């Protein structure tokens with residue numbers, strides 16, 4: 001009997017296990033993959049993820065992983081003019097001054113190794129169904145690597161199993177909405193020119209309202225990709241592979257890819273955006289990370305929010321254990337806390353995504369930021385996760401940014 005059975009050992013699941021241990025919870029971490037495993041991603045970790053790594057005492061270990069330390073972020077508009085944000089120029093002097101690009105094959109394995117020290121676990125275990133009692137979730141069923149069917153029972157089940165979450169489907173909360181889901185492809189390249197300590201987000205015409213990215217992934221390697229709303233891909237019958245090749249061969253990027261070697265065929269995966277507020281709890285269960293649809297709609301970042309959801313889920317599970325109450329009416333505190341913490345910035349990013357549909361506005365905002373240091377410093381602080389959430393939901397804050 002576990003306090004929490006965590007389905008999925010990505011950033012959401014491993015953080016839930018690590019924070020759960022801190023709070024004295026007995027957890028079981030299940031994943032259908034065997035680690036190390038790949039996960040299609042841009043592999044970029046910004047302020048929020050770094051803060052959690054720090055809080056969990058993992059920064060030293062993370063510093064030893066292969067990858068790149070990131071000091072700058074470039075936003076480029078459809079006219080190709082660029083705004084450079086220096087991560088060590090945010091408003092708060094005590095801030096997180098760097099980010100990382102670390103291949104998920106490496107980072108997720110590191111996190112899984114940490115979680116294995118404090119949680120029971122089973123790799124290669126595919127959850128196929130939930131166990132219900134009086135309509136409440138009380139456990140999971142699935143198949144282990146050797147084909148044996150097993151059941152596990154727990155007070156709570158955490159669905160940290162990504163965008164196609166079985167926990168979300170079996171509890172009737174799954175609804176793939178193309179207007180709130182993006183699709184992205186990633187390809188690793190060696191020998192892309194001019195890789196430094198910066199990640200680059202190019203809001204080029206071909207990917208509008210999404211972006212083309214080039215992230216340095218360590219040892220002369222780049223993580224390159226494009227992401228676009230699913231509804232637009234479908235409506236306009238566009239193929240992401242073609243878009244990416246067109247951008248790479250365009251005048252602005254051709255020289256940087258002249259000697260570049262693609263190391264794989266591009267791989268694709270969904271990004272469930274937090275541009276709508278979903279219900280992520282019910283009798284006996286919580287949904288975390290991508291299963292809860294928490295990806296930032298403007299930047300495409302989901303790792304930090306997934307880690308945060310793990311932290312909050314562990315806290316609520318510990319309180320539910322104290323109160324002996326695993327019912328929906330108590331677990332609603334999870335959704336409340338999640339939204340209190342993430343809702344402000346997700347709403348801002350939803351507005352920015354709408355703004356990005358207008359090339360005129362995108363050009364205006366990025367040009368404005370490029371010319372004004374104060375604006376850039378405010379944006380750096382936002383990315384370093386330092387602007388109070390209440391500020392982020394205040395429209396005056398944005399007027400201040402744009403016209404300061």
Ligand SMILES: Cc1cc2nc3c(=O)[nH]c(=O)nc-3n(C[C@H](O)[C@H](O)[C@H](O)COP(=O)(O)OP(=O)(O)OC[C@H]3O[C@@H](n4cnc5c(N)ncnc54)[C@H](O)[C@@H]3O)c2cc1C
Pocket residue numbers: 007008009010011012013030031032033039040041042043044045046125126127128160161162163165166183184185186225227268269270271288289290291295300301302303304306
């Ligand atoms: C192309 C692309 C680029 C991206 N770039 C970035 C970026 O640069 N930075 C960023 O912050 N975010 C990025 N994201 C988003 C980020 O990858 C996700 O938000 C993040 O991985 C979510 O973490 P998670 O733990 O919720 O889910 P995941 O990382 O998807 O982990 C889910 C785990 O659940 C397991 N699982 C699934 N089903 C079952 C089952 N039935 N039984 C058992 N286990 C199961 C899987 O094997 C997996 O290990 C990107 C996403 C895409 C698609």
